[in-house]
Amino acid sequence: MGRYVLRRLLQMVPVFLGTTLLIFVMVYALGDPVAAFFGDRAPDPATAARIRAELGLDQPLWRQYVDYLGRILTGDFGTAFNGRQVTELMTSAFPVTLRLTLVAFVIEMGFGVVLGVVSGLRRGRLVDTSVLAFTLLVISVPTFVTGYLLQYLLGVRWNLVPPAVSPQAPLRELLLPGVVLALVSLAYVTRLTRTSVAENARADYLRTAVAKGLPRRRVVVRHLLRNSLVPVVTFLGVDIGTLMAGAIVTERIFNIQGVGYHLWQGILRQNSPTVVGFVTVLVLVFLFANLLVDLLYAALDPRIRYA
Amino acid sequence: MPDQIEKTTPDPVGAAGAITDAAVTGAATAAPKREKARSLGSDAWYDLRRNPVFVISALLILFLVVVSIWPGLFSSTSPNDCDITKSRHTAESGHPFGYNLQGCDVYARTVYGARASVTVGVCVTVGVALLGGILGGLAGFFGGWWDSILSRITDIFFGIPILLGGLVFLSVINSRSIWVVMGFMIALAWPQISRIARGSVISAKQQDYVQAARALGAGTGRIMLRHILPNAVAPVIVVATIALGTFVSLEATLSFLGVGLEAPTVSWGMDISTAAVQYRNAPHMLLYPAGALSITVLAFIMLGDAVRDALDPKLR
Numbered sequence: 224m225g226r227y228v229l230r231r232l233l234q235m236v237p238v239f240l241g242t243t244l245l246i247f248v249m250v251y252a253l254g255d256p257v258a259a260f261f262g263d264r265a266p267d268p269a270t271a272a273r274i275r276a277e278l279g280l281d282q283p284l285w286r287q288y289v290d291y292l293g294r295i296l297t298g299d300f301g302t303a304f305n306g307r308q309v310t311e312l313m314t315s316a317f318p319v320t321l322r323l324t325l326v327a328f329v330i331e332m333g334f335g336v337v338l339g340v341v342s343g344l345r346r347g348r349l350v351d352t353s354v355l356a357f358t359l360l361v362i363s364v365p366t367f368v369t370g371y372l373l374q375y376l377l378g379v380r381w382n383l384v385p386p387a388v389s390p391q392a393p394l395r396e397l398l399l400p401g402v403v404l405a406l407v408s409l410a411y412v413t414r415l416t417r418t419s420v421a422e423n424a425r426a427d428y429l430r431t432a433v434a435k436g437l438p439r440r441r442v443v444v445r446h447l448l449r450n451s452l453v454p455v456v457t458f459l460g461v462d463i464g465t466l467m468a469g470a471i472v473t474e475r476i477f478n479i480q481g482v483g484y485h486l487w488q489g490i491l492r493q494n495s496p497t498v499v500g501f502v503t504v505l506v507l508v509f510l511f512a513n514l515l516v517d518l519l520y521a522a523l524d525p526r527i528r529y530a
Numbered sequence: 531m532p533d534q535i536e537k538t539t540p541d542p543v544g545a546a547g548a549i550t551d552a553a554v555t556g557a558a559t560a561a562p563k564r565e566k567a568r569s570l571g572s573d574a575w576y577d578l579r580r581n582p583v584f585v586i587s588a589l590l591i592l593f594l595v596v597v598s599i600w601p602g603l604f605s606s607t608s609p610n611d612c613d614i615t616k617s618r619h620t621a622e623s624g625h626p627f628g629y630n631l632q633g634c635d636v637y638a639r640t641v642y643g644a645r646a647s648v649t650v651g652v653c654v655t656v657g658v659a660l661l662g663g664i665l666g667g668l669a670g671f672f673g674g675w676w677d678s679i680l681s682r683i684t685d686i687f688f689g690i691p692i693l694l695g696g697l698v699f700l701s702v703i704n705s706r707s708i709w710v711v712m713g714f715m716i717a718l719a720w721p722q723i724s725r726i727a728r729g730s731v732i733s734a735k736q737q738d739y740v741q742a743a744r745a746l747g748a749g750t751g752r753i754m755l756r757h758i759l760p761n762a763v764a765p766v767i768v769v770a771t772i773a774l775g776t777f778v779s780l781e782a783t784l785s786f787l788g789v790g791l792e793a794p795t796v797s798w799g800m801d802i803s804t805a806a807v808q809y810r811n812a813p814h815m816l817l818y819p820a821g822a823l824s825i826t827v828l829a830f831i832m833l834g835d836a837v838r839d840a841l842d843p844k845l846r
Contacts, residue, residue, distance in 0.1 A: 237682060239689070241685075241686030246698055249698060359831060360828070363824050365782055365783060367782075367802065367806075368824060371802075372820075465691065471693070471787065490788075493701070498701070499698075505694060
């Protein structure tokens with residue numbers, strides 16, 4: 224197990240270098256961070272050259288990339304447009320987004336797995352068909368449409384929940400944004416669970432469990448569910464990326480001051496350090512989350528053992 | 531699945547097997563025999579025509595394609611012909627959906643917005659399927675250093691969630707035409723298909739009929755095109771069709787966030803973004819483009835579901 228983790232960590236190094244290089248080249252080589260300081264006006268050449276030299280942008284590209292990597296590794300992400308350190312923004316933004324993603328995650332796993340098991344066990348019946356139709360509908364309506372719709376209906380029309388989130392973002396206010404963020408993934412979790420439950424329900428070991436006279440509850444939870452969750456866990460790795468990206472949309476709708484909000488501000492103001500810094504950290508989170516998912520396999524499926 | 535694969539293979543071994551089969555079972559089973567001889571493609575088509583989900587989604591998509599090619603047939607008003615004095619007015623005669631913030635006719639904009647969504651969905655899917663399919667397929671077929679390099683590249687692209695990547699990359703581009711947006715989406719999405727294509731070519735390569743074809747002296751080109759391609763293409767088609775709807779949704783999300791398409795292109799995502807500012811006072815500005823977008827994505831996702839059911843009997 225220890226060796227497997229080590230090998231996976233080593234494999235992540237080239238991937239991390241590649242993704243950061245890609246982001247770096249796109250933002251610094253294709254975009255022009257200096258021109259962004261001047262907005263719509265053309266910059267004065269002398270001033271532009273001075274800023275370029277100050278920021279090290281007159282160096283060759285590989286040199287800039289090495290410098291940038293060095294700064295990341297020492298935890299220095301530069302200064303945001305409003306003069307605050309990007310790291311400072313991160314410490315205030317990440318807890319908020321983490322809470323939002325956690326709320327979404329709990330909702331999607333809880334409801335998704337339950338709906339999936341219920342419909343998978345009753346294949347072809349009314350429950351199954353309506354759950355399938357529900358997932359189809361949820362997948363089709365983009366997050367920002369459901370976001371505005373639910374905000375309008377629940378927040379404005381019926382006054383059930385606060386329509387916007389305060390800067391402290393307590394859990395109570397994050398409930399509706401969490402639902403909005405979770406919906407599409409919830410539909411995928413439901414479908415995956417349904418397919419694999421329906422498949423495993425015909426397996427021999429399940430028949431044995433029933434024949435042994437185990438109570439139905441135990442058969443479903445201990446025997447069926449554990450095996451059916453393996454594809455769902457695979458999906459979770461990809462899903463963390465979806466949730467992080469979806470948070471940008473959700474945070475914009477509900478005015479949550481998390482990672483997506485700051486990333487969005489950075490893009491709006493063409494502030495490259497903010498954008499590159501936040502995206503780099505998000506990519507790191509994504510890579511580590513996928514590593515965790517791979518390790519989770521072993522816990523769920525004893526046939527998978529890491530040497 | 532394996533017996534279908536053999537039937538689509540036009541190699542002499544399969545033909546010989548079929549002949550002995552027919553000889554053994556005799557003439558009495560001639561009719562079901564013809565039934566069984568359908569290729570995977572015609573089998574899938576047979577299933578699809580009988581699937582109500584497919585028929586409904588195909589009709590909807592046909593309608594959307596007609597709207598996006600000839601929007602003038604459905605709306606006589608131009609989407610960019612706006613009268614600011616009518617800002618946020620609700621429906622009136624001749625303008626069933628009312629006006630948006632700039633006083634443009636919402637109905638006309640909803641009709642003309644179909645073009646961007648359908649174009650992006652179809653072109654990105656075809657582009658991703660071709661690029662990913664060819665690169666992944668070649669990597670799976672030849673293996674070696676090209677395969678290793680390609681696998682590492684796919685790993686890198688998998689490290690960047692596609693919406694996040696699009697947000698970063700597109701925000702630095704100053705003029706984003708529909709081609710630029712589509713190019714970026716293809717550039718970020720192809721690894722997904724390439725992995726599938728690679729896996730399915732590798733599993734097709736190890737089948738006996740490929741070895742048989744090689745033993746009979748078939749060249750690399752013939753094996754690739756006649757034996758592996760027909761048997762490895764189904765998973766690529768399935769994944770690409772399912773992705774179609776998500777590409778439409780992705781374009782709208784990017785446009786909504788302000789890094790997708792730009793005016794004068796009419797895009798539902800952009801319209802929703804501008805309508806969102808004022809939607810509490812004038813929900814109709816948001817409702818119609820959002821509804822049209824959702825129906826379009828729904829149609830494509832239903833198509834993807836139906837195609838998957840037809841081409842991949844294992845998943846039923």
